[in-house]
Amino acid sequence: MDHLDHAEIVRLIREARQRDRGYASFFGWSIDRDLEELGPAKELAAALAAAGAPALNDVRVRGRGKDPPDLEAVDATGRRIAIEVTELVDEGAIRAYKAGNRYVFAEWDKSKFLAKLRGLISAKAARHSKLKDGPYPGGYVILVFSDEPILQADAVRTYLTGAVFEELGDEHRAYLLLSYSPAIKGYPYFALHREA
Secondary structure, rough: OOOOHHHHHHHHHHHHHHHHHOOOOOOOOOHHHHHHHHHHHHHHHHHHHHHHHOOOEEEEEOOOOOOOOOOEEEEEOOEEEEEEEEEEEOOOHHHHHHHHOOOOOOOOOHHHHHHHHHHHHHHHHHHHHOOOOOOOOOOOEEEEEEEEOOOOHHHHHHHHHHOOOOOOOOEEEEEEEOOOOOOOOOOEEEEEEOOO
């Protein structure tokens, strides 16, 4: 490794440390937003495959400037799927963590959780009409991921009981993916529904 390679590595490490938010960052790739979106999508694809649910095969990044959608995949018959990815996280907790409060955790009750989730879904659903390089006959998937410490699978399951998401269009599928759970040796996910 020559001096320039070493200098570039040091620069990247410093940049990553400056951008790292430290809070709820299981899926975080502070210097590469594309990888930050790809990671949860690949984990969702694996979880769906393990459950025998609709396939997301060959998930790939489209890259900045080519979005929306953030990612593409294909279904079991080879039809293209558009994937938009977003994160459910409490911005106030991030600010507190960055200000030095390393032991802060956002509080999430059902009302706050559902309001935030609906807002994220609504914002991504609105991007459907702006998709580039269509058509996407395999559909439009909205993936919300979260590493919020308080939002464990049991609490989320309770919060989602009976919840419907009118924000979803007929052509949309939406999922919430949580960070790795040792209890299930995988990533808990929840399919979000437009109708009861």
